[in-house]
Amino acid sequence: MNKIKIGIIGTGNIAKTHGGNLQSIPDVLLGSVFDINTKSSQAFAREFGMTVRNSIEEVFSDSDAVYITVPNKLHAELSLEALAAGKHVFCEKPFALNIGDAEKIVNAVNDAGVIYQLGFNRRFAPVYKKMKDFILGGDLVPVSFNIKMNRGELQTPPWTSNPEITGGFLFESTLHLIDMVCYLFGEVKKVTAVGSKTIYPCVDDFSMIFEMENGIHGVLSSSAHTTWMYPFERVEVYGNHFAISNDEMESVTYCSGLDQPYCQETFSTLPIEKRWGFIQEDSLFIARLLGKQEGDMDLIATHIDGYKNVELIENIYQQIGLGR
Ligand SMILES: NC(=O)c1ccc[n+]([C@@H]2O[C@H](COP(=O)([O-])OP(=O)(O)OC[C@H]3O[C@@H](n4cnc5c(N)ncnc54)[C@H](O)[C@@H]3O)[C@@H](O)[C@H]2O)c1
Numbered sequence: 001m002n003k004i005k006i007g008i009i010g011t012g013n014i015a016k017t018h019g020g021n022l023q024s025i026p027d028v029l030l031g032s033v034f035d036i037n038t039k040s041s042q043a044f045a046r047e048f049g050m051t052v053r054n055s056i057e058e059v060f061s062d063s064d065a066v067y068i069t070v071p072n073k074l075h076a077e078l079s080l081e082a083l084a085a086g087k088h089v090f091c092e093k094p095f096a097l098n099i100g101d102a103e104k105i106v107n108a109v110n111d112a113g114v115i116y117q118l119g120f121n122r123r124f125a126p127v128y129k130k131m132k133d134f135i136l137g138g139d140l141v142p143v144s145f146n147i148k149m150n151r152g153e154l155q156t157p158p159w160t161s162n163p164e165i166t167g168g169f170l171f172e173s174t175l176h177l178i179d180m181v182c183y184l185f186g187e188v189k190k191v192t193a194v195g196s197k198t199i200y201p202c203v204d205d206f207s208m209i210f211e212m213e214n215g216i217h218g219v220l221s222s223s224a225h226t227t228w229m230y231p232f233e234r235v236e237v238y239g240n241h242f243a244i245s246n247d248e249m250e251s252v253t254y255c256s257g258l259d260q261p262y263c264q265e266t267f268s269t270l271p272i273e274k275r276w277g278f279i280q281e282d283s284l285f286i287a288r289l290l291g292k293q294e295g296d297m298d299l300i301a302t303h304i305d306g307y308k309n310v311e312l313i314e315n316i317y318q319q320i321g322l323g324r
Helices: 013-023 038-048 056-060 072-084 099-112 126-136 173-185 278-289 303-320
Strands: 004-009 028-034 065-068 088-092 116-119 144-149 188-196 205-212 217-223 233-238 243-247 251-255 262-266
Touching (some): 004 013, 004 056, 013 028, 013 038, 028 038, 028 056, 056 072, 065 072, 072 088, 072 099, 088 278, 116 278, 116 303, 126 173, 126 233, 126 251, 144 173, 173 233, 173 303
Parallel strands (some): 004 028, 004 065, 065 088, 144 217
Antiparallel strands (some): 144 233, 188 205, 243 251
16 A cells, blocks of 8 residues: 655644654655755754755655644645645644634635545543543533643744744634534534733733533633643533542542542553544544545544634634734
């Protein structure tokens, strides 16, 4: 069987994670890379046995599928170019930074008839998979939720506080948990939000109330200046005398009834790529390209999920009225 030839645009931090994962998948041939920083692309190419190209077009012409792992503000533009070239796309989150671009990508994916996957690794992380499995299996019937998704600072790297590059703090780590709300609980009927701009030159604190179409409701708070006090990320779900919560991607704790002991599963012994769901999302992307995917399809974040996220986030920023 032919191997899938992968091109990578952007050779920074997250590209290294994907590069390492892809290297371990036998059906993958790591092909070529492009980065505006040639030192970075050369070092990356050396590490993963790839070829450095001088433009994205050269990478496209040399690949079956491309990974887009550049800063947020470039995702829409590069996704559209890759789709126009007929390439399958794995794009890191966020999908796009405004609804106009989101709509263009949805149309382009449909027109190109290729596979498009968004990098929402948390869907694949064992802690969240456990929650989803309890819900799908009917053991946990969620009624409400309480979520926090914090960041310690917006200083490293410095551009993380620049909404011109990120699209706003909500498009950073918070987005993973906005996606999680939709992934675990379904369609959002209404979101009500307040926020403030205090420590950084972007809206850096959010309190949001979600009402879902199926009646589930909950809160999500997100602050960008909390220090890295553990855990910075936690989802608590409350159901039919069933409660479950996680501490980042390290452990999940649940109690399945009033007369039940509570149980904890800890994943800290797993390599981080597996604990955070990165290897699983890359493996599934490649399996989809090979037409070999079985099960787990509900884990995939598609262009439709991406569109809905952007729509929600624009709505939240409009309600707060302080810009990005
Ligand atoms: N899923 C996750 O958990 C996760 C984690 C980290 C980052 N990300 C996302 O991945 C993306 C990249 O983040 P990162 O931490 O790797 O950033 P990074 O700054 O480490 O890497 C980005 C790379 O893109 C290159 N680049 C910039 N403009 C380019 C262009 N026009 N053409 C080609 N290359 C260009 C830069 O030179 C740099 O090497 C961001 O959108 C971020 O949100 C996702």
